[in-house]
Amino acid sequence: MSGTGKTALAEALLSNLTHFAAIKITIQDLGAKVTDRDEEIMVPGKDTYRLKTSGASKVVWVKSSEEELPEVMGLAWGMIGEPEGVLIEGNSVLEHLTPDLSFFVVDREITDLKPSRLSALKKANVVVINRREEGLAGEKIERNVRAVNPRAAILTLNLKEDNSHLLVPILTRYLGQPGHSP
Secondary structure (H helix, E strand, O other): OOOOOOOHHHHHHOOOOEEOOOOEEEEEEEEOOEEEOOOHHOOOOOOOHHHHOOOOOOOOEEEEEEOHHHHHHHHHHHHOOOOOOOEEEOOOHOOOOOOOOOOEEEEEOOOOOOOOHHHHHHHHHHEEEOOOOOOOOOHHHHHHHHOOOOEEEEEEOOOOOOHHHHHHHHHHHHOOOOOOOO
């Protein structure tokens, strides 16, 4: 879901991780494309630009239908080189891989989630409630998240603010020291 804070979270994570590449996934109906060309990645305001300027050693942008995603991701893996880790921004890919650490961002009630988002929420190690509005009913959202995924750690953050330091204990728990592979 666009606008929930996934890219803001990715920026905060990348600012705490060194030698990590990033893959941005955009699901589209027709055609597939994988690029790491600066002319397409380094466009101010684009998510790929934000990932690169947050510290990603390499950014690859995958545009694909959900059906073509496994094949297209193979191309992306071949383009990232040998980083210490890879941050992937996108929910659909979780149908095809099991990461060491998975985050899910929610900024409102979790009703009517499309299947890939519901699956991602079920698999998440950490759920971030993006509290960008004061009136957000965080406790109700947390209860609903717990009903879907009772084992996930839950953080409530305003991702528009610099809260990246709050992510360090989670990165350390799941990945070893931030910026280093376990």
